[in-house]
Amino acid sequence: MLKRSALEGRESAFSMYNARMQENTAIQDNSSVGIVAPKTAHFNQPLTLSSGQILPQFHLVYETYGKLNADKSNAVLICHALSGNHHVAGKYSAEDKHPGWWDNMIGPGKPLDTNKFFVIGLNNLGGCHGSSGPLTTNPSTDRPWGASFPIVTVEDWVNSQACLLDHLGIQSLAAVVGGSLGGMQALQWTIAHPQRVRNALVIASAPNLTAQNIAFNEVARQAIITDPEFHNGEYYNHGVLPRRGLRIARMLGHITYLSDDAMGAKFGRKLRGEEYQYSFDVEFEMESYLRYQGDKFAGEFDANTYLRMTRALDYFDPAKQAGGDLSAALAHVTADFLVVSFTSDWRFSPARSKEIVKALLDNELSVSYAEVTAAHGHDAFLMPDPHYHNIVRSYLNKVKV
Amino acid sequence: MLKRSALEGRESAFSMYNARMQENTAIQDNSSVGIVAPKTAHFNQPLTLSSGQILPQFHLVYETYGKLNADKSNAVLICHALSGNHHVAGKYSAEDKHPGWWDNMIGPGKPLDTNKFFVIGLNNLGGCHGSSGPLTTNPSTDRPWGASFPIVTVEDWVNSQACLLDHLGIQSLAAVVGGSLGGMQALQWTIAHPQRVRNALVIASAPNLTAQNIAFNEVARQAIITDPEFHNGEYYNHGVLPRRGLRIARMLGHITYLSDDAMGAKFGRKLRGEEYQYSFDVEFEMESYLRYQGDKFAGEFDANTYLRMTRALDYFDPAKQAGGDLSAALAHVTADFLVVSFTSDWRFSPARSKEIVKALLDNELSVSYAEVTAAHGHDAFLMPDPHYHNIVRSYLNKVKV
Numbered sequence: 180m181l182k183r184s185a186l187e188g189r190e191s192a193f194s195m196y197n198a199r200m201q202e203n204t205a206i207q208d209n210s211s212v213g214i215v216a217p218k219t220a221h222f223n224q225p226l227t228l229s230s231g232q233i234l235p236q237f238h239l240v241y242e243t244y245g246k247l248n249a250d251k252s253n254a255v256l257i258c259h260a261l262s263g264n265h266h267v268a269g270k271y272s273a274e275d276k277h278p279g280w281w282d283n284m285i286g287p288g289k290p291l292d293t294n295k296f297f298v299i300g301l302n303n304l305g306g307c308h309g310s311s312g313p314l315t316t317n318p319s320t321d322r323p324w325g326a327s328f329p330i331v332t333v334e335d336w337v338n339s340q341a342c343l344l345d346h347l348g349i350q351s352l353a354a355v356v357g358g359s360l361g362g363m364q365a366l367q368w369t370i371a372h373p374q375r376v377r378n379a380l381v382i383a384s385a386p387n388l389t390a391q392n393i394a395f396n397e398v399a400r401q402a403i404i405t406d407p408e409f410h411n412g413e414y415y416n417h418g419v420l421p422r423r424g425l426r427i428a429r430m431l432g433h434i435t436y437l438s439d440d441a442m443g444a445k446f447g448r449k450l451r452g453e454e455y456q457y458s459f460d461v462e463f464e465m466e467s468y469l470r471y472q473g474d475k476f477a478g479e480f481d482a483n484t485y486l487r488m489t490r491a492l493d494y495f496d497p498a499k500q501a502g503g504d505l506s507a508a509l510a511h512v513t514a515d516f517l518v519v520s521f522t523s524d525w526r527f528s529p530a531r532s533k534e535i536v537k538a539l540l541d542n543e544l545s546v547s548y549a550e551v552t553a554a555h556g557h558d559a560f561l562m563p564d565p566h567y568h569n570i571v572r573s574y575l576n577k578v579k580v
Numbered sequence: 581m582l583k584r585s586a587l588e589g590r591e592s593a594f595s596m597y598n599a600r601m602q603e604n605t606a607i608q609d610n611s612s613v614g615i616v617a618p619k620t621a622h623f624n625q626p627l628t629l630s631s632g633q634i635l636p637q638f639h640l641v642y643e644t645y646g647k648l649n650a651d652k653s654n655a656v657l658i659c660h661a662l663s664g665n666h667h668v669a670g671k672y673s674a675e676d677k678h679p680g681w682w683d684n685m686i687g688p689g690k691p692l693d694t695n696k697f698f699v700i701g702l703n704n705l706g707g708c709h710g711s712s713g714p715l716t717t718n719p720s721t722d723r724p725w726g727a728s729f730p731i732v733t734v735e736d737w738v739n740s741q742a743c744l745l746d747h748l749g750i751q752s753l754a755a756v757v758g759g760s761l762g763g764m765q766a767l768q769w770t771i772a773h774p775q776r777v778r779n780a781l782v783i784a785s786a787p788n789l790t791a792q793n794i795a796f797n798e799v800a801r802q803a804i805i806t807d808p809e810f811h812n813g814e815y816y817n818h819g820v821l822p823r824r825g826l827r828i829a830r831m832l833g834h835i836t837y838l839s840d841d842a843m844g845a846k847f848g849r850k851l852r853g854e855e856y857q858y859s860f861d862v863e864f865e866m867e868s869y870l871r872y873q874g875d876k877f878a879g880e881f882d883a884n885t886y887l888r889m890t891r892a893l894d895y896f897d898p899a900k901q902a903g904g905d906l907s908a909a910l911a912h913v914t915a916d917f918l919v920v921s922f923t924s925d926w927r928f929s930p931a932r933s934k935e936i937v938k939a940l941l942d943n944e945l946s947v948s949y950a951e952v953t954a955a956h957g958h959d960a961f962l963m964p965d966p967h968y969h970n971i972v973r974s975y976l977n978k979v980k981v
Binding site: 229230231232329330387388389390391393394395397398400401402404405406407423426427430431433434437439442443445446447448455457458459462463465466469470473486490493494496 | 791798846858870
């Protein structure tokens with residue numbers, strides 16, 4: 180099992196931000212959920228996947244913060260994005276320097292206030308942080324699943340998350356919350372289990388991928404798959420890892436997470452040295468950042484999981500079953516919504532969020548929509564922007580539990 | 581020496597466009613420059629490069645179309661972009677299905693009218709289509725230069741192009757024309773050789789790369805350099821080619837050449853088959869297109885050249901020597917300018933062209949600027965858009981020879 184704080188690496192390069200966040204942590208220690216530990220839920224029941232394949236049994240690793248109230252009405256599920264996991268908030272020890280990936284959002288007094296809500300984070304099926312996936316054992320062979328682990332979809336994740344709620348004895352979620360691919364899961368929750376979710380917070384997300392989004396995913400996957408050390412996904416058996424491919428995939432990902440302007444402000448054309456060296460080594464700070472992020476990720480994340488996460492993104496398209504009509508696809512939705520987009524997010528632009536908003540309004544649902552002015556591109560959803568955080572806080576303050 | 585029509589592959593996927601262009605060709609055969617043949621100019625004189633390295637001798641492959649007039653005042657130089665070459669217009673035989681890469685722009689009666697102008701296209705130093713570069717012989721070792729070929733810059737190219745003009749007995753260019761990286765060369769001509777260029781057409785270009793542009797180049801280069809078959813650039817000696825890396829680089833490039841909207845209109849979320857196959861094989865037409873383009877390019881282009889072309893892009897920054905002040909960098913420019921940008925070009929956006937326009941106007945130079953409404957992104961500069969072509973035609977009609 181690989182361990183990492185899913186997004187801290189990306190944020191750490193934004194040293195200014197990181198410093199501010201750590202200052203926050205230091206000053207407002209009482210705003211942390213504190214020391215946490217992951218748990219594992221085992222499901223000895225078959226799960227039929229979108230592909231038609233059946234997982235005979237599975238397990239999910241999860242964490243919880245706050246307390247479930249007596250009538251179990253205050254549960255909030257956090258759905259993670261491509262490289263996220265169950266470690267959403269808190270630390271694993273007093274010395275742990277890397278809190279969960281959305282620690283700035285979740286805790287006592289934070290926008291998602293654990294004094295009010297019982298928060299659940301999990302690692303999705305197919306992940307590489309402990310839940311059933313390529314790195315875990317296939318019970319029918321007693322060997323790691325590897326490349327034979329099924330391709331899973333957003334729909335499959337949501338159904339497995341419903342099993343986790345059953346396991347926890349929770350009938351209805353006060354809210355399901357997610358950014359990016361996590362927002363797709365939040366939306367899917369309201370479609371697949373309308374009676375079990377009262378509010379959905381769909382942040383920096385989209386109702387499906389554009390051709391350009393698909394194209395970026397395809398380049399990333401091809402970098403991995405054509406890495407000679409990928410071995411058709413059975414690299415574990417060869418004692419190697421397709422690091423080169425995963426590194427390229429992650430470098431490319433980072434370009435799409437940040438806005439052109441954010442990159443310009445942070446790196447611009449700054450050189451590593453005094454003058455051009457006329458070589459293919461690092462010349463620009465931008466290059467150094469990308470290489471660092473790529474190297475780091477390639478040593479921590481699993482390539483088979485990366486392939487599956489990007490494919491789940493590609494496949495998500497709730498309107499597909501309704502002949503392309505998203506409004507029709509949302510006809511049975513009953514949840515209230517907060518939809519948030521960020522002006523500089525070119526991966527999932529505000530226009531994509533507005534497609535969701537329009538379809539919800541077509542169904543006369545209650546929708547709050549905010550387009551936050553933010554420089555950080557898609558990554559803005561992870562940043563502690565006060566305006567953004569206040570929007571989430573205000574919305575959740577009104578949620579009854 | 582590799583042979584290819586540099587950009588036809590990319591255009592050919594736009595079957596609608598291609599059909600239109602071939603129809604044009606068929607109907608207006610008298611608008612073609614006809615059968616052409618490349619020539620080679622040898623220079624037994626040292627060329628000092630930006631890096632400080634000296635090329636003791638070099639050669640350039642070039643083509644010409646139209647006739648040089650008696651006072652040699654009607655010459656137009658075409659500068660190519662990343663994957664372009666000297667074969668700008670015409671065909672190599674009556675059966676040749678692939679005219680030069682800018683055949684829609686150049687010919688009798690075309691926007692760049694070869695009844696009026698003598699047009700020169702060349703392959704830049706470091707290229708892979710015949711001019712001195714990694715694939716050609718290093719005269720001091722009698723072996724291919726390979727990875728030891730120097731890193732060349734836009735400045736070096738322009739200086740070598742000036743040698744070609746000397747060779748042809750041309751003192752002054754009626755115009756220098758280029759799109760993208762070619763536009764950078766056109767701009768550099770006016771800076772480095774102000775007395776030798778009367779007009780510059782700078783199309784879909786920029787005064788330097790943004791951090792995001794540099795980032796894309798870096799991912800492409802890293803894909804090539806970390807390909808196990810790259811062998812530090814000496815793959816020729818190992819009887820292999822870093823096809824995987826070059827393929828990824830080209831796939832990524834194509835994403836940046838097209839606009840999100842153009843990709844959406846052409847490919848959208850169209851599936852190859854009827855339904856999802858739940859695999860990592862081609863699912864979407866978008867993927868098929870990228871793989872095709874990547875495979876094609878990887879079999880035709882040289883990786884060492886690709887590295888050098890992207891580095892030349894990174895390094896170009898005329899304002900750098902003037903403390904970041906582009907206006908100051910252009911203080912000695914005397915040429916008249918046509919600057920053209922395309923609304924959907926997110927690689928070199930209209931805002932970047934406007935930076936050039938502003939700096940030219942600061943120097944009270946004569947500048948025409950057009951921002952063309954076009955759906956095709958950066959690739960629009962290669963497309964036969966009537967409005968765009970008329971702008972170029974009108975400008976060139978007024979150029980005195």
